[in-house]
Amino acid sequence: xxxxxxxxxxxxxxxxxxxxxxxxxxxxxxxxxxxxxxxxxxxxxxxxxxxxxxxxxxxxxxxxxxxxxxxxxxxxxxxxxxxxxxxxxxxxxxxxxxxxxxxxxxxxxxxxxxxxxxxxxxxxxxxxxxxxxxxxxxxxxxxxxxxxxxxxxxxxxxxxxxxxxxxxxxxxxxxxxxxxxxxxxxxxxxxxxxxxxxxxxxxxxxxxxxxxxxxxxxxxxxxxxxxxxxxxxxxxxxxxxxxxxxxxxxxxxxxxxxxx
Amino acid sequence: xxxxxxxxxxxxxxxxxxxxxxxxxxxxxxxxxxxxxxxxxxxxxxxxxxxxxxxxxxxxxxxxxxxxxxxxxxxxxxxxxxxxxxxxxxxxxxxxxxxxxxxxxxxxxxxxxxxxxxxxxxxxxxxxxxxxxxxxxxxxxxxxxxxxxxxx
Amino acid sequence: xxxxxxxxxxxxxxxxxxxxxxxxxxxxxxxxxxxxxxxxxxxxxxxxxxxxxxxxxxxxxxxxxxxxxxxxxxxxxxxxxxxxxxxxxxxxxxxxxxxxxxxxxxxxxxxxxxxxxxxxxxxxxxxxxxxxxxxxxxxxxxxxxxxxxxxxxxxxxxxxxxxxxxxxxxxxxxxxxxxxxxxxxxxxxxxxxxxxxxxxxxxxxxxxxxxxxxxxxxxxxxxxxxxxxxxxxxxxxxxxxxxxxxxxxxxxxxxxxxxxxxxxxxxxxxxxxxx
Numbered sequence: 001x002x003x004x005x006x007x008x009x010x011x012x013x014x015x016x017x018x019x020x021x022x023x024x025x026x027x028x029x030x031x032x033x034x035x036x037x038x039x040x041x042x043x044x045x046x047x048x049x050x051x052x053x054x055x056x057x058x059x060x061x062x063x064x065x066x067x068x069x070x071x072x073x074x075x076x077x078x079x080x081x082x083x084x085x086x087x088x089x090x091x092x093x094x095x096x097x098x099x100x101x102x103x104x105x106x107x108x109x110x111x112x113x114x115x116x117x118x119x120x121x122x123x124x125x126x127x128x129x130x131x132x133x134x135x136x137x138x139x140x141x142x143x144x145x146x147x148x149x150x151x152x153x154x155x156x157x158x159x160x161x162x163x164x165x166x167x168x169x170x171x172x173x174x175x176x177x178x179x180x181x182x183x184x185x186x187x188x189x190x191x192x193x194x195x196x197x198x199x200x201x202x203x204x205x206x207x208x209x210x211x212x213x214x215x216x217x218x219x220x221x222x223x224x225x226x227x228x229x230x231x232x233x234x235x236x237x238x239x240x241x242x243x244x245x246x247x248x249x250x251x252x253x254x255x256x257x258x259x260x
Numbered sequence: 261x262x263x264x265x266x267x268x269x270x271x272x273x274x275x276x277x278x279x280x281x282x283x284x285x286x287x288x289x290x291x292x293x294x295x296x297x298x299x300x301x302x303x304x305x306x307x308x309x310x311x312x313x314x315x316x317x318x319x320x321x322x323x324x325x326x327x328x329x330x331x332x333x334x335x336x337x338x339x340x341x342x343x344x345x346x347x348x349x350x351x352x353x354x355x356x357x358x359x360x361x362x363x364x365x366x367x368x369x370x371x372x373x374x375x376x377x378x379x380x381x382x383x384x385x386x387x388x389x390x391x392x393x394x395x396x397x398x399x400x401x402x403x404x405x406x407x408x409x410x411x412x
Numbered sequence: 413x414x415x416x417x418x419x420x421x422x423x424x425x426x427x428x429x430x431x432x433x434x435x436x437x438x439x440x441x442x443x444x445x446x447x448x449x450x451x452x453x454x455x456x457x458x459x460x461x462x463x464x465x466x467x468x469x470x471x472x473x474x475x476x477x478x479x480x481x482x483x484x485x486x487x488x489x490x491x492x493x494x495x496x497x498x499x500x501x502x503x504x505x506x507x508x509x510x511x512x513x514x515x516x517x518x519x520x521x522x523x524x525x526x527x528x529x530x531x532x533x534x535x536x537x538x539x540x541x542x543x544x545x546x547x548x549x550x551x552x553x554x555x556x557x558x559x560x561x562x563x564x565x566x567x568x569x570x571x572x573x574x575x576x577x578x579x580x581x582x583x584x585x586x587x588x589x590x591x592x593x594x595x596x597x598x599x600x601x602x603x604x605x606x607x608x609x610x611x612x613x614x615x616x617x618x619x620x621x622x623x624x625x626x627x628x629x630x631x632x633x634x635x636x637x638x639x640x641x642x643x644x645x646x647x648x649x650x651x652x653x654x655x656x657x658x659x660x661x662x663x664x665x666x667x668x669x670x671x672x673x674x675x676x677x678x679x680x681x682x683x684x685x686x687x
Contacts, residue, residue: 130510133499134572
């Protein structure tokens, strides 16, 4: 019994310690951000490996999520004779929730895990150490560009996801199920507000991008320098960032839409 | 060179992302509403606005000409004060135009339907609508129907 | 810089160094001097903290106690900027080579030059090829680090370590895991580099024969302290029990073959009692 309590206390302390380290790490990365403007090529390359290479999975998933939304929404709405409202249902669900959240989850799985594994491997093979010994600051050369790339890519990916999803809903709703094309878009525009819905979604995706990239880069930095350590860090990235995204989504949704 | 490829790919990616945002703005949401700043506002006082919300459409004969800009309660008149933003080109509405709160379909969104009167003077910015008709509240309607039945 | 390096002063001075990792004491009051322009090898059994020593000299770790001076500057007290300036004059060769996996051989050697200088592309190219030629790998410039053998990777890493013409170079276990031919190549490279560039070399190794052949000075450490130090021949001649065991590779002696613990007899008897 006492053992269980001490164990609990110890793991709580450990978690706090890791969080503290992650925070110090973040501050150091933020302090190195000027390198992003000075040597944009580094960041550009990272946007390629983080953003561009996530594009395919985002487009395909967005399309299918939109199609499923179109189908399910239609089935529900047609019972109330309100099939014309389909556009609004699809757009609102995508722009407010599914776009940012699903994109962030996919992003954590695709780009986040890759970032962690890459950095963990660099640490294990002493590349980070070697860089320090060559008087090159890894925060500036390695961490900051990756961090900014993830942070910038996420909102773009989420916007692409939502836009493709709207088209997917259109394909199913209008193309297959016969909802009127004009009604699909006019209903959409009637209920979707730029400030309240679209911008809120964009803000969400920026927050998610920040958090997921932070977790991924930190996990790579903090990985035990063994192959087991890398695999554990990679798993941690996906698990922790998924939970963080879902938890934050709840809080942000409450803040943004709670009053209205 | 290799770098050129990355630059190109990232360029396409960023353009796609911005394009998607633009698409969400123009096609999906009502961002155009924010651009017609050329509006004039008129105020209407209603006994009951039912479920009317800001941004609800304002129509004439079903044609949309503006939106509800603001809703508040006027404690002096004990009535709901609704401010309508009407696009500037619709400057032909007579002074005695009547405003009614209608419902699109049985359960749909509520909107304001304007019914032009016969006055020669037209509505200007800041004017007050003389005639308003409150929202139809379903419970009241049913209640009245039942009372009438009992009287018969 | 704090004070101009004097030609005959030691390049590195370590005084009363204490360092702990967790509860494990790695160095306990260790002092040594590493002379300028010579090859000094630090030898000791595995786990005696040789690599840690290099990291302490490079300022990647901070001592718990004691001080380390490199070129008259106390490493642990330097600001980040000064430390980085000092590191530009240090080269370090990691055991794995630690080449940057996303860059080619050429770009790996060019990396420190690109980071720290603004040389025009043609000058940079000449310099890199010069360094690669010195390690005999000019023809391998377009290869990927992943396709290099261990010995080649280490040679590329050496070319990279001398890219900025440092005056101190540290080798972490440069002989480990190499076949005899590659070993010979590395040995001659280290010697040649030291002579032609006139730099101070610090090696960390437990390969006795190579280290003894190559060094001007050997320092033996064990148990967190310097056990013996001197020129290789001198050391062989007057070796203490411990040094003799280490240098001749005898399995048992002052360093016991058995991990310390209860005696075998007690263990066996104890086990029977438990049954």
